Amino acid sequence: MNAAPPMRLDIILEDLEGASELSELQTAIENLRDHFKVDHMVYHWVSGAGDQYGCGTYSPEWVQRYLEKEYLRIDPVIQGCYQRFHPVDWKRLDWSSKAARGFQKEAIAHGIGNQGFSVPVRGPNGQFALYTVSHNCDDDIWAAFTETNRRDLILIAHYFNQKALDFEPDRKPEPAQPLSPREVDALTLLAMGYSRAQVAETLNISEHTLRVYIESARFKLGAMNTVHAVARALSRGLIVI
């Protein structure tokens, strides 16, 4: 497909959502890495019992090494993100122990990069996953990158985790979060070409409240932006115009 660049993320997410095999998660994460033009993206699931599943673009040697050495136990990214909700720039983590410094040196030698940003995701029943972006660049470039992309990365991390949960054996699928009546109203009017101000006025709500409804609808629909959310709601028959 030769879609224009702004559509690419939508297409990648469309493919991710339609994935029926684990190998398609690997394809999706490689496409996401290319889209964001970074060295690496990795999805890393850690179960309460310490089992791990992952996919991503790190070299197989590094993944093997990580598992063999049980780096899960000393990796400051895991330690710093576990049981947390907020995304973390690796610079803000505690790398002061000897073990952590050795680990970092080895990771950089394996081409992980000197910069990283990880989004923790807490799923149902104690499930925990991390979505990580890493890159080799200076601090200013990295700060600009994360500032621009962090919200998209948070959403992608959650969409990715939702899909990964679908592949867990013996798991009852989570019921999809239905759109609320207000969210349906808002998307319907947007689909009809109303401006945000007109939608807010029609629904007799403030534009701020409207922004919250759109934000929530976008997440439930697995969309990256409002246009994408409206398109998805239409194609699934959730709104009718």
Add this chain to the structure above:
Amino acid sequence: MLRYIYGNDLDKYPTLAETMFQDRADQFKTRLEWDVSVDEAGHERDNYDSLNPLYVIWEGEDGCHGGSMRLLPTTGPTMVNDHFSHLSGGGHIVSPLIWECTRFCLARNASSRIAAALMLAGGEVMHNFAIKHYVGVFDARMVRIYRAIGSSPDIVGSEGEGREQISVGLWEFTDAAREKVAKRADISPETSEA
């Protein structure tokens, strides 16, 4: 000073945690007469405290709690979705970019400056964690406090009358709003950085 502490780190601050849960009992049970449970230790806790929320706490010079609030992303269980969805348009508000702020609590002798500092801290968390909105459930008294500190929420729905009124509201925190609250709190935004 302001502290930002996840639930599983509260045991590192025993005095602060103890006085926070006591002050919550004092505010929500004793003064507001809400139907909340208080344990033998005199602590008010609910199920959301067991979800490892992020607490923003004002610690006084004596090491005790001066005021606090509790934050959780709306991707998990929240008060507004579990109990008050009829006030927010009949459905759930769900997004990792929308967090719920609950149990906004002030110690009995707390100055209004502490309330403003907490709001400012909420803004810092928002800014640093890439959050776009807060949603919260609050009573009539809080409406006045929020107004006094220059951070009135957008009220989505209310029920009850007068003192008993409960509302669901939303906050954004623009740079302008941040400056305004900082001024009332008499501290620079930088001082409160998470």
